[in-house]
Ligand SMILES: Nc1ncnc2[nH]cnc12
């Protein structure tokens with residue numbers, strides 16, 4: 001390849017070209033309208049929308065809850081192991097196209113067990129897609145079980161219990177769904193049990209909720225990463241603490257735009273988070289609903305905030321640093337990034 005030519009890559013082109021990890025993707029949020037309709041037909045279900053276009057038109061969100069209502073309805077077409085496999089496989093094909101080389105997938109068992117689908121069905125379908133991604137696409141992938149925070153502590157404990165026969169198939173636990181009114185401390189005892197079990201710990205905090213929720217996630221749940229965390233900038237002491245601990249933030253720019261956390265991508269806090277020395281990463285959250293997968297998130301953020309080549313490389317390095325891969329795999333991923341940067 002001609003080095004002179006390749007060294008002219010813009011930060012946007014570089015962002016698309018380099019290998020990266022995705023650490024904040026709700027796999028149910030990767031269900032595209034086409035797949036929702038196909039699964040509804042396969043499972044003999046009817047949908048309250050006349051067409052895929054009509055469903056897509058409903059994706060005009062004003063806040064997190066307005067999205068969650070539609071997201072849970074979309075997930076109702078998932079019944080069988082093959083449905084979960086097909087959903088995750090479709091995501092992995094999209095991830096491969098965006099040079100994602102490692103992915104940690106959130107899944108919401110309670111969304112499915114409430115409809116009579118067993119935890120085994122959910123986990124086996126997703127786990128077989130993860131194994132296939134490794135074998136056929138070279139993407140390493142892990143599963144993180146999320147508790148729905150609008151439900152009770154008791155229900156979270158019951159979900160953990162039901163999932164434990166499949167303990168080897170997921171590496172950690174997270175906390176998602178409606179944030180405001182459901183602080184992390186509501187789940188302190190569940191997460192304490194998860195830590196005893198050796199599970200990795202993450203939690204959504206500071207998406208719509210206040211900095212106090214991020215403090216609780218850190219101190220009560222002992223979370224290893226904060227999902228979103230964009231409101232941390234409102235509390236300088238919190239920013240200092242996150243920088244000191246080097247707690248990663250899995251930030252989702254297009255999600256923040258679509259859920260009205262920011263009014264314009266040009267106002268997104270990503271650059272300020274990076275410039276404050278935080279280990280921020282780019283992720284897609286629910287790409288089928290928010291208008292883009294990894295590279296769309298990367299390139300639109302780079303353009304809106306005029307991020308530099310160094311910012312882009314830092315974001316990719318942060319994604320590997322923040323991941324739960326083994327030391328050997330992390331070294332392999334960092335080396336692949338260095339090689340890609342050297343020729344770009
Ligand atoms: N952005 C988000 N915040 C909280 N819970 C979610 N579940 C799926 N996407 C989510």
Ligand SMILES: [Zn+2]
Nearest residue numbers: 026204227285
């Ligand atoms: Zn999320």
